[in-house]
Amino acid sequence: MPLAVLDNKIWFPTVDDALADGLLAMGGDLSTERLLAAYRKGIFPWFDGTVPLWWAPNPRFIIFPDELKVSKSMKVLLRKKHFVFTINKAFAEVIHHCKETKREGQQGTWITDDVERAYIELHKLGYAHSAEAWFEGKLVGGLYGIRMGKVFFGESMFSHHSNASKFAFIHYVQQLVKQGVQLIDCQVYTEHLESLGAKMIMRQQFMQLLQHLL
Numbered sequence: 001m002p003l004a005v006l007d008n009k010i011w012f013p014t015v016d017d018a019l020a021d022g023l024l025a026m027g028g029d030l031s032t033e034r035l036l037a038a039y040r041k042g043i044f045p046w047f048d049g050t051v052p053l054w055w056a057p058n059p060r061f062i063i064f065p066d067e068l069k070v071s072k073s074m075k076v077l078l079r080k081k082h083f084v085f086t087i088n089k090a091f092a093e094v095i096h097h098c099k100e101t102k103r104e105g106q107q108g109t110w111i112t113d114d115v116e117r118a119y120i121e122l123h124k125l126g127y128a129h130s131a132e133a134w135f136e137g138k139l140v141g142g143l144y145g146i147r148m149g150k151v152f153f154g155e156s157m158f159s160h161h162s163n164a165s166k167f168a169f170i171h172y173v174q175q176l177v178k179q180g181v182q183l184i185d186c187q188v189y190t191e192h193l194e195s196l197g198a199k200m201i202m203r204q205q206f207m208q209l210l211q212h213l214l
Contacts, residue, residue, distance in 0.1 A: 018056045023055055043056050045115070068174075078170065095120065099111035111156065141161060141167065150214075151181065166196070
């Protein structure tokens with residue numbers, strides 16, 4: 001089946017039409033309406049060029065918040081309160097740091113200027129959220145993503161200090177549990193998140209969870 005090419009109309013093919021690598025469609029824009037429609041359908045943007053690419057991988061990398069793994073060393077760090085934790089205090093700074101972070105195996109970043117502007121707008125509208133770790137008054141780690149219903153769609157994180165992003169992530173997951181969030185979408189595999197309890201589930205199960213939790 002040929003790859004779907006999106007136009008000005010806000011629509012997406014069914015996720016079952018995705019290619020083997022999870023690529024579902026290309027084109028369209030990064031309007032608030034399209035981005036929210038994508039997340040509701042289990043789809044996310046990820047690209048390093050000028051044309052948006054839309055993905056729905058199978059299997060899907062997720063964390064059930066109540067299965068969060070906290071290592072002994074991290075428990076010690078959390079007790080010592082080595083960092084200061086905040087939520088939504090520096091969203092624009094967090095996404096910008098994520099944009100500037102160089103990652104192993106990637107030549108560039110998928111967070112283009114357009115992506116940065118689009119998610120800042122989603123933050124202003126109350127959909128995109130950030131969690132931050134501070135050390136001596138300086139932002140040293142954090143993450144951001146989209147919150148809809150009982151689901152948090154994680155997008156990216158950064159760390160300029162050892163364990164800062166883990167600190168922010170663990171604290172934020174604990175807050176999400178208190179708020180009734182039951183699923184964290186991590187999208188694609190990373191060893192970092194696997195160490196925190198993330199695992200693969202089949203796309204069909206992921207879509208069933210979305211339908212229930214959104």
